[in-house]
Amino acid sequence: MPTAPEQNDxxxxxxxxxxxxxxxxxxxxxxxxxxxLDGLDFSVxxxxxxxxxxxxxxxxxxxxxxxxxxxxxTEGYIFVDGEPLTHEERNGRRVELNKKQRKRIRQKIGMVFxxxxxxxxxxxxxxxxxxxxxxxxxxxxxxxxxxxxxxxKVGLADKADAHPSSLSGGQQQRVAIAxxxxxxxxxxxxxxxxxxxxxxxxxxxxxxxxxxxxxxxITMLLVTHEMQFAKDVSNRVLMFDGGRIIEExxxxxxxxxxxxxxxxxxxxxxLGEDQIGxx
Amino acid sequence: MTDHLASLAEAAPRLAQGLxxxxxxxxxxxxxxxxxxVVLGLMAGSSSLWLRGPARVVIEFFRGTSLVVQLFFYxxxxxxxxxxxxxxxxxxxxxGLNYGxxxxxxxxGSINSVPAGQWEATIALSLSPAQRIRRVIFPQAWAxxxxxxxxxxxxxxxxxxxxxxxxxxxxxxxLDQLRRVTSTMFSYAAVGLIGYFVLALVLTGIMAxxxxxxxxxxxxxxxxxxxxxxxxxxxxxxxxAA
Numbered sequence: 130m131p132t133a134p135e136q137n138d139x140x141x142x143x144x145x146x147x148x149x150x151x152x153x154x155x156x157x158x159x160x161x162x163x164x165x166l167d168g169l170d171f172s173v174x175x176x177x178x179x180x181x182x183x184x185x186x187x188x189x190x191x192x193x194x195x196x197x198x199x200x201x202x203t204e205g206y207i208f209v210d211g212e213p214l215t216h217e218e219r220n221g222r223r224v225e226l227n228k229k230q231r232k233r234i235r236q237k238i239g240m241v242f243x244x245x246x247x248x249x250x251x252x253x254x255x256x257x258x259x260x261x262x263x264x265x266x267x268x269x270x271x272x273x274x275x276x277x278x279x280x281x282k283v284g285l286a287d288k289a290d291a292h293p294s295s296l297s298g299g300q301q302q303r304v305a306i307a308x309x310x311x312x313x314x315x316x317x318x319x320x321x322x323x324x325x326x327x328x329x330x331x332x333x334x335x336x337x338x339x340x341x342x343x344x345x346x347i348t349m350l351l352v353t354h355e356m357q358f359a360k361d362v363s364n365r366v367l368m369f370d371g372g373r374i375i376e377e378x379x380x381x382x383x384x385x386x387x388x389x390x391x392x393x394x395x396x397x398x399x400l401g402e403d404q405i406g407x408x
Numbered sequence: 409m410t411d412h413l414a415s416l417a418e419a420a421p422r423l424a425q426g427l428x429x430x431x432x433x434x435x436x437x438x439x440x441x442x443x444x445x446v447v448l449g450l451m452a453g454s455s456s457l458w459l460r461g462p463a464r465v466v467i468e469f470f471r472g473t474s475l476v477v478q479l480f481f482y483x484x485x486x487x488x489x490x491x492x493x494x495x496x497x498x499x500x501x502x503x504g505l506n507y508g509x510x511x512x513x514x515x516x517g518s519i520n521s522v523p524a525g526q527w528e529a530t531i532a533l534s535l536s537p538a539q540r541i542r543r544v545i546f547p548q549a550w551a552x553x554x555x556x557x558x559x560x561x562x563x564x565x566x567x568x569x570x571x572x573x574x575x576x577x578x579x580x581x582x583l584d585q586l587r588r589v590t591s592t593m594f595s596y597a598a599v600g601l602i603g604y605f606v607l608a609l610v611l612t613g614i615m616a617x618x619x620x621x622x623x624x625x626x627x628x629x630x631x632x633x634x635x636x637x638x639x640x641x642x643x644x645x646x647x648x649a650a
Contacts, residue, residue: 197528197531197532198531199528199532232534235531235532235534236534240528240532242525242528242532244525246523246525246526246528246529247529248544248548249626250544250625259533259535259543260533260535263539263543264533264534264535264539292626292627293627294626294627295627308533309532312533
């Protein structure tokens with residue numbers, strides 16, 4: 130299957146070469162009467178590390194799920210590399226695109242879940258090589274070498290043949306990170322990746338993500354309650370409430386000097402007595 | 409009593425033949441039922457109405473009609489429509505369709521029981537719909553469905569007893585022959601009950617091994633080899649030492 134080079138996108142969509150990697154245009158998501166996202170507009174540029182913060186139920190995770198096409202938006206349009214992901218506007222109407230479109234774009238995107246979601250019927254190594262071998266069809270030797278390097282990177286080279294169930298939560302999440310990276314994604318979505326972990330092993334997972342953020346130019350979109358991590362890794366923070374972005378700033382400014390009243394109360398609640406930077 | 413034992417010894421070869429017919433019906437019926445259960449179960453669990461609708465009709469039809477009536481249909485009615493099937497084929501077909509319809513519900517239920525996060529991970533890794541099922545979801549659902557399938561298998565085995573109604577000389581048929589020269593008590597109660605019970609025991613044992621193996625592949629419990637080996641090794645599985 131030919132992967133569409135950027136010129137194609139330009140011709141088809143009139144996107145500039147430096148089009149945003151992810152763009153939301155007037156995106157809404159509702160379940161019945163329950164509005165989760167409401168007229169959302171924002172974009173993420175290549176290499177951006179954007180952290181989404183906000184109270185639970187504010188729609189942060191839904192944004193990641195929309196980008197990963199685990200769910201479809203009910204209004205508006207999402208673009209990845211300038212290409213519409215699931216729907217586009219034709220003659221003023223919102224039309225769903227052929228499923229092939231999302232299948233193709235999906236391969237550029239990796240996701241790490243709160244609950245790891247490793248496949249229990251496979252070993253650690255099999256989890257990592259599954260998609261590169263059977264989806265991308267890359268040569269076995271190459272895939273195995275890369276998987277070995279990734280396991281090394283997440284500090285689990287000795288666990289290649291272990292079953293996920295024999296690993297701790299932190300180890301499982303590190304495997305899940307390696308598994309997502311094995312697909313060599315342009316975009317990495319991190320959905321509360323430390324929320325299910327014991328406090329003392331949160332650090333080992335965040336440390337690996339910091340390294341990845343430093344060593345690669347992968348675009349990252351992350352939802353986290355680890356404000357120090359958000360500050361270290363991201364270059365932009367979006368504060369959500371009620372399905373809308375209510376404040377956007379660089380992390381330093383957001384955490385030290387929030388302007389919106391809702392942001393202030395949220396940060397006060399999340400950070401508690403701890404002052405930022407004491408970790 | 410000695411008369412009875414002598415009659416039993418005389419009837420033994422025929423009883424063995426009958427038992428072999430019963431076992432064959434059980435094995436082929438179960439294989440057909442499993443294939444049908446998987447196909448119908450996957451269809452019934454699909455989000456597409458075009459797959460789900462027909463599957464539901466077939467499942468409800470075969471669950472809702474009597475096995476004996478179905479067997480009579482294949483054996484007595486189909487020939488009148490120009491389709492002549494060997495009684496063995498009729499038996500396997502009847503058992504396979506009937507228990508396949510029940511099994512489909514088991515398959516569908518087990519697939520639904522696999523956590524949604526597993527599906528989401530397969531989508532995030534761009535697996536195709538067929539790969540999702542084959543490589544990730546089904547292997548997990550398999551371990552969940554075995555206990556219910558064991559139940560159905562034993563039912564199916566016992567269900568084979570009615571095929572003597574369509575001229576098949578199975579175990580029950582030869583038990584009846586034995587009854588004529590001995591007594592109802594001896595033939596059905598002693599030989600018959602024990603025969604079917606042992607068969608059920610063997611089937612349950614095989615399924616238990618399958619379940620152990622399937623669970624071990626999901627990282628739950630010990631391996632079949634470790635359990636069956638005379639001297640169990642004292643390896644702590646999954647020692648999470650750093």
